[in-house]
Amino acid sequence: MLEIKNLHVNVEDQEILKGLNLKVNKGEVHSIMGPNGSGKSTLAQVLAGRDSYKITEGEIIFEGKDLLKLSPEDRACEGIFMAFQYPVEIPGVANTYLLREALNSIRKYHGEEPLKHIEFAKFAKEKMKVMDMEDNLLKRAVNEGFSGGEKKRNEIFQMQILEPKLAILDETDSGLDIDALKIVADGVNALGSPERAFVIITHYQRILDYIVPDFVHVLVDGKIVKSGGKELALELEKKGYGWIEEEKTAANS
Amino acid sequence: MSITLSEKDNGYKEGFAGFEKTAPGSNLAWLKSMRQEAITKFLELGFPTQQNEDWRFTNVAPIARSSFDILVNGHDKVSASHLTPYQFEGEDVCELVFINSRYSKELSTLSKLPEGVIVKNLAEAIDSQEDILKENLAKYAEFKDEAFTALNTAFMEDGGFIYIPKGTIVEKPIHLLFISTKGENPSITNPRNLIIVEDNCQANIIEHYVSLEDNVYLSNVVTEMVVGENSSVGHYLIELESKKAFNISTLRIQQARSSNIRSHSVLLGGSLVRNNIHPVLAGEGCNSLINGLYMSTHRQHMDNYMKVEHVSPHCDSRQLYNGVLDGRSRGVFHGRIIVHEDAQKTDAKQTNRNLLLSDHAQVDTKPQLEIYADDVKCTHGATIGQIDENALFYLRSRGISKEASRDIILNAFTNETLKSMTLDSVKNYCTDLIADWFKQRELAQKN
Numbered sequence: 270m271l272e273i274k275n276l277h278v279n280v281e282d283q284e285i286l287k288g289l290n291l292k293v294n295k296g297e298v299h300s301i302m303g304p305n306g307s308g309k310s311t312l313a314q315v316l317a318g319r320d321s322y323k324i325t326e327g328e329i330i331f332e333g334k335d336l337l338k339l340s341p342e343d344r345a346c347e348g349i350f351m352a353f354q355y356p357v358e359i360p361g362v363a364n365t366y367l368l369r370e371a372l373n374s375i376r377k378y379h380g381e382e383p384l385k386h387i388e389f390a391k392f393a394k395e396k397m398k399v400m401d402m403e404d405n406l407l408k409r410a411v412n413e414g415f416s417g418g419e420k421k422r423n424e425i426f427q428m429q430i431l432e433p434k435l436a437i438l439d440e441t442d443s444g445l446d447i448d449a450l451k452i453v454a455d456g457v458n459a460l461g462s463p464e465r466a467f468v469i470i471t472h473y474q475r476i477l478d479y480i481v482p483d484f485v486h487v488l489v490d491g492k493i494v495k496s497g498g499k500e501l502a503l504e505l506e507k508k509g510y511g512w513i514e515e516e517k518t519a520a521n522s
Numbered sequence: 523m524s525i526t527l528s529e530k531d532n533g534y535k536e537g538f539a540g541f542e543k544t545a546p547g548s549n550l551a552w553l554k555s556m557r558q559e560a561i562t563k564f565l566e567l568g569f570p571t572q573q574n575e576d577w578r579f580t581n582v583a584p585i586a587r588s589s590f591d592i593l594v595n596g597h598d599k600v601s602a603s604h605l606t607p608y609q610f611e612g613e614d615v616c617e618l619v620f621i622n623s624r625y626s627k628e629l630s631t632l633s634k635l636p637e638g639v640i641v642k643n644l645a646e647a648i649d650s651q652e653d654i655l656k657e658n659l660a661k662y663a664e665f666k667d668e669a670f671t672a673l674n675t676a677f678m679e680d681g682g683f684i685y686i687p688k689g690t691i692v693e694k695p696i697h698l699l700f701i702s703t704k705g706e707n708p709s710i711t712n713p714r715n716l717i718i719v720e721d722n723c724q725a726n727i728i729e730h731y732v733s734l735e736d737n738v739y740l741s742n743v744v745t746e747m748v749v750g751e752n753s754s755v756g757h758y759l760i761e762l763e764s765k766k767a768f769n770i771s772t773l774r775i776q777q778a779r780s781s782n783i784r785s786h787s788v789l790l791g792g793s794l795v796r797n798n799i800h801p802v803l804a805g806e807g808c809n810s811l812i813n814g815l816y817m818s819t820h821r822q823h824m825d826n827y828m829k830v831e832h833v834s835p836h837c838d839s840r841q842l843y844n845g846v847l848d849g850r851s852r853g854v855f856h857g858r859i860i861v862h863e864d865a866q867k868t869d870a871k872q873t874n875r876n877l878l879l880s881d882h883a884q885v886d887t888k889p890q891l892e893i894y895a896d897d898v899k900c901t902h903g904a905t906i907g908q909i910d911e912n913a914l915f916y917l918r919s920r921g922i923s924k925e926a927s928r929d930i931i932l933n934a935f936t937n938e939t940l941k942s943m944t945l946d947s948v949k950n951y952c953t954d955l956i957a958d959w960f961k962q963r964e965l966a967q968k969n
Contacts (some may be wrong), residue, residue: 342923
């Protein structure tokens with residue numbers, strides 16, 4: 270589904286990703302872990318199409334298409350969704366309005382008829398239940414005045430509505446209490462399907478107790494330095510990132 | 523005979539001497555002396571300069587150096603079909619039409635109103651409602667240190683007169699439509715509106731200024747609105763004049779105990795616009811909502827001067843003004859809140875947000891709080907910025923096109939000030955005007 274080959278990315282002339290390779294197949298859950306500043310969020314932003322990042326080398330193929338040639342909106346229409354680490358507040362735009370516009374833009378892209386208000390309302394209501402969200406969050410302006418937990422939950426709620434092929438969660442678990450974390454995890458698990466893949470970017474192992482990854486990758490200094498199964502996450506939790514960095518230094522010397 | 527006003531050769535003084543003889547109500551001693559007092563004041567004050575703190579960001583020299591004719595005709599140029607674009611779809615209104623600030627009986631629609639309500643033009647009210655006028659006219663809009671108000675008071679001829687007696691609910695909005703036509707030379711009009719709402723009433727009033735042609739003139743408007751106890755009044759000001767026009771407008775509101783007013787200004791037209799809003803919350807427990815939207819482009823200059831006076835305890839005021847500025851235009855928001863000594867428990871909030879669409883547009887925003895009471899809550903905030911790139915990316919990342927995302931953000935910004943309008947027809951009318959503004963902008967960018 271997704272193949273990233275030798276990806277090099279600069280931000281303001283500083284190289285952040287330094288030859289990253291990753292392959293994600295349908296139905297898989299990948300977790301990318303790594304210390305601060307290793308390039309985790311850069312990867313998420315690049316996949317979503319943020320233009321302040323400069324790709325100097327490498328390619329990203331998504332469903333056979335050159336992803337880097339697509340605009341952010343076309344990527345979303347092709348089935349990529351990123352849950353923001355810091356969801357943006359948009360005053361004056363109702364949550365429900367954003368979601369209906371988004372869903373209908375994606376439907377239009379695929380030549381489908383737009384959903385009518387009432388159809389959309391019904392659909393949204395079902396998804397609200399999964400996320401244990403109150404009705405008024407739909408009417409409120411996007412993320413405005415939301416608590417940290419509400420913002421993250423809202424991201425996953427959007428994902429539920431848009432039903433992407435590939436969902437990238439950028440530290441969605443950071444800062445959540447355990448109840449909110451469970452709701453977020455339930456929201457992700459509810460979408461689990463052999464046709465869908467997840468890339469869960471996280472700093473902490475905790476979320477992986479609730480969303481079981483097929484693969485865990487460790488990102489250090491712009492490269493994936495180690496990959497393994499779920500047990501790798503536990504090891505990282507126990508030992509921290511230090512030993513991997515040491516291992517890497519040893520290998521280089 | 524036409525009268526020309528100019529700072530050259532004693533033009534205003536001599537013009538007044540000619541004007542005064544034939545002005546409406548020239549036979550009434552009280553009115554005559556009021557006019558004379560006003561012209562004396564105006565001549566003494568002269569047009570304000572930027573040394574005057576209240577005019578620091580707005581240079582009225584282009585007005586001061588012009589000479590203006592007082593137009594006496596133009597009625598033949600306007601027919602009913604000209605009004606259609608300025609009417610509110612689906613709304614049954616009571617409509618007074620003024621052409622170059624003189625009443626047009628033919629074009630006005632005085633539909634049936636509740637008993638006792640009087641809606642007519644001021645020139646006629648001077649004859650028939652002299653008592654009410656004598657008691658109220660120029661009693662609220664001070665001209666002692668306001669040159670433009672003094673000028674208006676000296677040269678006022680006509681405008682809207684609205685009187686709503688105690689306990690009356692006026693369902694139909696009252697629409698005052700001012701249309702300017704082109705004369706041979708730049709012209710001046712001094713519309714004067716007097717709105718008296720007694721206790722326990724409800725009403726909505728729309729002042730609407732438009733141009734038939736793209737010409738230079740000065741609209742120098744003064745509106746006094748007196749709101750009785752426990753009354754609720756919506757006031758709308760829509761400024762759509764020619765891109766060459768000067769518009770100076772003063773809305774002075776006097777609020778009695780437990781009254782509730784909502785003032786909405788939408789400024790789109792004019793080359794130099796000054797919008798003075800001055801509510802005095804005189805009685806206890808008043809509520810004032812003062813919202814506005816200014817959208818300027820090219821070299822337009824739009825100055826909003828708010829003076830919100832809290833005189834009595836337990837009053838709330840809320841100001842929200844949003845500006846969208848393009849081209850080389852300039853916006854000003856000067857928000858004064860004055861809390862007098864007795865106005866304890868005042869809750870006053872002021873917000874001014876500006877969106878700059880061009881690198882050459884400019885905004886000056888200046889909050890000014892003067893608080894003489896000790897138990898009050900006053901807050902103010904101002905922002906100036908470009909379209910939020912993060913918000914834009916966020917929307918696009920959800921599948922919405924770049925153009926549509928941009929429109930969503932801009933509309934959210936402009937709607938913020940419109941959503942509190944209770945008259946849907948007027949809100950829709952303004953929404954269309956804004957959509958058109960953006961469309962024009964888009965077209966201009968393509969060319």
